Amino acid sequence: MLIISPTGGGKTYLACALAIGACESEHSVLYYRMDDLARKLVIARGDAIAHQKLLNELSNVDLLIIDDFLTVGIDSDAGNDLFAILANREHRLPTMMRLADRTRALGRRAARPSRSGLDR
Numbered sequence: 001m002l003i004i005s006p007t008g009g010g011k012t013y014l015a016c017a018l019a020i021g022a023c024e025s026e027h028s029v030l031y032y033r034m035d036d037l038a039r040k041l042v043i044a045r046g047d048a049i050a051h052q053k054l055l056n057e058l059s060n061v062d063l064l065i066i067d068d069f070l071t072v073g074i075d076s077d078a079g080n081d082l083f084a085i086l087a088n089r090e091h092r093l094p095t096m097m098r099l100a101d102r103t104r105a106l107g108r109r110a111a112r113p114s115r116s117g118l119d120r
Contacts, residue, residue, distance in 0.1 A: 001094065001095070001096045001097070002069075002096075002097050002098075002099065003015060003096065003097070003098045003099070004098075004099055004100075005100075006100065007100055011098045011099075011100075012067055012098060015031070015065050015067065015096055015098050016031070018063075018065075018096065019031055019063065019065055022062065022063045027062035027063055028061045028062045028063070029061065029062065029063045029064075029065065030057070030058065030061045030063075030064050030065070031065040031067065032064075032065070032066055032067065033066075033067045033068050034066055034067065034068045034069050034070070034071060034072055034074070035068065035072045037066060037078075037082075038072070038074040038075070038078040038082075040054065041054065041077070041078040041081045041082070042075060042077065042078055045077060055081060055084065055085060055088075058085045059084075059085050059088035059089055060093070061093070062093060062094075063093070063094050063095075063096065064085075064089065064093070064094075064095045064096070065095075065096045065097075065098070066095070066096070066097045066098070067098045068098065068099065068100075069097040069098060069099045070099055071099060071100060
């Protein structure tokens with residue numbers, strides 16, 4: 001699920017309200033800002049066991065929320081990890097991504113082929 005609206009439109013509030021509802025229904029929820037998640041993925045790469053544990057946790061939590069999605073640049077390793085996490089969750093578990101209404105920037109970013117995108 002993508003939540004898109006201009007700054008101040010209540011995107012984070014809505015994401016948190018849905019997360020609270022999921023928790024109250026006894027579902028597990030993880031919430032990360034994109035920059036914090038990217039940093040955590042990069043740091044975890046230094047320890048193969050911790051890295052795999054983090055990937056498994058993010059792939060298997062009942063609801064994963066990523067705030068400020070695509071608003072910060074991330075390195076290719078973190079991008080590859082994020083792709084793997086999202087691919088593992090696809091058609092299995094809900095993922096919510098919140099981004100500001102920057103459709104022009106999003107279109108430009110999506111239109112640019114990345115090295116990791118070309119490798120797939």
